[in-house]
Amino acid sequence: MKRVLLIIAISISVVACNKTTEEVKEVKTAYIDTSELMKEYTEAKDLEAKYKAQSEEKGRQLEAEINRFKQDAANFQSQAQANGQEWAQKRGAELQKREQQLGYAQQALAQQLQQASGAEMDTLIKGVKKFIKDYGKEKGYAYIYGTGDAASILYAEDKYDITKEIIKALNDKYKSSAKAEEKTAEKK
Numbered sequence: 427m428k429r430v431l432l433i434i435a436i437s438i439s440v441v442a443c444n445k446t447t448e449e450v451k452e453v454k455t456a457y458i459d460t461s462e463l464m465k466e467y468t469e470a471k472d473l474e475a476k477y478k479a480q481s482e483e484k485g486r487q488l489e490a491e492i493n494r495f496k497q498d499a500a501n502f503q504s505q506a507q508a509n510g511q512e513w514a515q516k517r518g519a520e521l522q523k524r525e526q527q528l529g530y531a532q533q534a535l536a537q538q539l540q541q542a543s544g545a546e547m548d549t550l551i552k553g554v555k556k557f558i559k560d561y562g563k564e565k566g567y568a569y570i571y572g573t574g575d576a577a578s579i580l581y582a583e584d585k586y587d588i589t590k591e592i593i594k595a596l597n598d599k600y601k602s603s604a605k606a607e608e609k610t611a612e613k614k
Contacts, residue, residue, distance in 0.1 A: 453568040456588040458558065461574035466593045469550060469600045477543040484535055488528070495524055557596060 464470050499521055506514040562570045570588070573579045 454566050455569040455571070456562075456567055456586045457571040457573055457579055457582050458592050459574050459587065459589045460572045462589050463554070463574075463593055463596075466597075467554070467600075468597045470547075473543070473546055473550060477539055481535075481539050484539070488531055488535060491531075492528055495521070495528055498524075554596065557599070558592060561592065561595065 502514075502517055502521055506517070509517075558570055561567075571579045571582070573582070
């Protein structure tokens with residue numbers, strides 16, 4: 427009797443184990459190196475180049491004013507002795523005020539560029555996240571993890587890295603939207 431109960435218990439557990447292994451499906455996961463993604467994504471490169479060019483252009487204008495100030499400050503040193511103390515104090519105060527204004531202008535320029543690029547970068551990142559979410563749904567992934575600067579994965583096999591696939595898909599999408607914008611601009 428005990429043997430029969432033991433055999434029944436074993437056969438029930440074998441059948442139960444078979445059912446649970448049949449019911450469990452493989453979970454498809456992958457990861458993306460977010461640092462590499464942002465380095466290789468064409469839209470991110472274009473955005474960075476855009477703000478670098480703006481920074482250089484506006485920086486040249488400010489640099490010209492700074493150079494004029496430096497020249498005036500150098501002239502002040504030589505003229506101060508010749509024109510007397512009263513003139514030197516008055517001119518020195520003007521130079522200090524101008525130096526302070528140039529400092530404020532530099533800070534304002536840096537802040538303006540940072541805010542504008544930050545807003546566009548936030549929009550870009552939101553778009554990338556949405557794209558990855560849609561990509562994951564379309565390809566049947568249960569999870570897509572991110573590695574890079576804010577690493578949440580300490581190790582993963584290379585076969586689960588879909589970074590290059592995502593970069594290619596994002597760049598293709600960006601190229602097609604850029605071509606569409608060019609055609610729209612040509613029609614106008």
